[in-house]
Amino acid sequence: MDFDKTVQLIYWCTDWISSNIIFLTLLLLCYLGFSVAKQVHTSPLRHIPGPLPARLTKRYFELISALGGMATNGLKHSRRYGDIYVCQPNGISISDPADIRRVLSTPQFTKHRYYRLLKFTGIDSIMTTMEHDMVSKRRRTLGPYFTTSFVSKMEALIMAHGAQAIIAKWDSQLEESQTCVVNYSETFTLCMFSSVSRLVFGQELLFDNNEQLRWITNSTLFISMRAILQLLPHWLFKILTWPWEHMYTKIATHVENSISERKQLLAQSSDRPVDLLQALLDCEDPKSKMHLSPEQIHAEALLLLIGGIDPIAFTLTWAVHLLMLYPECYKRATDEVRSQFSSLVSYAEARARLPFLEACILETLRLVPVPSVQIPREVPSGGTTIKGHFIPAGTVVFANTWGSHTSEQHWRDPLRFHPERFLEGSSAEIRLRRHSVFTFGYGNRICLGKHLAWFNMLTILANLLLRYDFKLPSTCSRADRSGLPRLMAMTTFLSNKPKYPETDCQLIITKAKS
């Protein structure tokens, strides 16, 4: 076809389209209407309530997640639609604690492939695997190194890099003046970076190094960005996330170096350090007597590092924020610590003598479940029934922890920070309430680092409340227009984080009078 004819054809086409624009628009609308009707009327989930866009396309959920709104959206929808709603064409979100317990404790409900976003090295870690046999094997192999008794053996390290490191930093800031302003969110993030990386890398990393803060924020951001991967062409994703991928690669190299340095150290000395790196090198499946391969060690180390820092740092952040919003709880927790201790508080002592502070942490985990707003599982073959609805095999079930934790049907005055709820009532009631907090997950895939997290959170808070008085600067708001305590703005990627930590996480500290 010569050039003139092509131009003529293009003219003809544009002419035809413009004179038939109304007809074409109607055709398109009919097609869309038909697709919507088909989706709504033939979907096996059609009897379950839920927002229309979520029924039509998976992209709705993905877009909300990519914009950091997964938690707030899940909360809003569970309030509007109740204990079960459609959140994807092939997915439901559930909030009744009994349903969540059943789904999460039934191994046949396997983890959903969303966990592949956390598969960094091409091979599965304990967090990402969906194979039942591998889960049992890996939990048998690693489990003994995450018990309270093994974590206690690392107490000196945990204290040195946790509570004591923060005290040293804040004391040095207070040497210059009687009071100072700290950004507690940044403090906890740096501190947990130093602490978890010491346990996993076996090396001390400087506590106050901004480079490290950038490393970890950018790496988690990079992983979160992978969630948008399905929305963008691969090449565009690669270009956009190159700076973050670069930072993440640095951490991966660091893991590699740490393992070979530890092996050299072991060859030169008979001392075996007690930390998670050594645990990964030593651990053995009691049944098959097999050790982890170097690639498996690499995958697990990376996962422990990235999965361990943010949840602890941000739970501590929300705990301090909530204590500041509820001055009566702050006073009671502080009085409790100061009436019991005068010097460094160890974990066992804190657990035995600080029930109110422990309840404050539990209440924080309930009110702001940092990493686990929607825990996804896949319905096994044969399907299941939830709230009277048949849910076919292959449907994704999201355990909506935040929706569940703040449901008025299941909790009294759920939006109020009320630690006493874990101390009052019969022991059966208290046990049930504790078992209805799903922030560490539940069942056979419950968080492996739970005891390590509690160790850090309790010792850090107890020791800081013992040594310092906290006050909010006047610039930080405490209440909404009606005078009720108001949570600071948050954003959710891998974790529920403060949106504006630079302004919202300021704290005036002074040394407590002894």
Ligand code: HEM
């Ligand atoms: C406040 C702190 C933490 C919270 C709230 C938390 C939360 C969670 C949740 C909700 C899961 C389960 C996900 C699911 O069932 O799909 C999980 C799994 C896991 N967590 Fe944590 N985590 C915390 C700290 C840690 C730490 C410090 C480590 C280790 C350094 C860790 C290691 C793991 C591992 C290895 C798994 C995978 C277990 C499995 O799939 O069998 N976590 N965590």
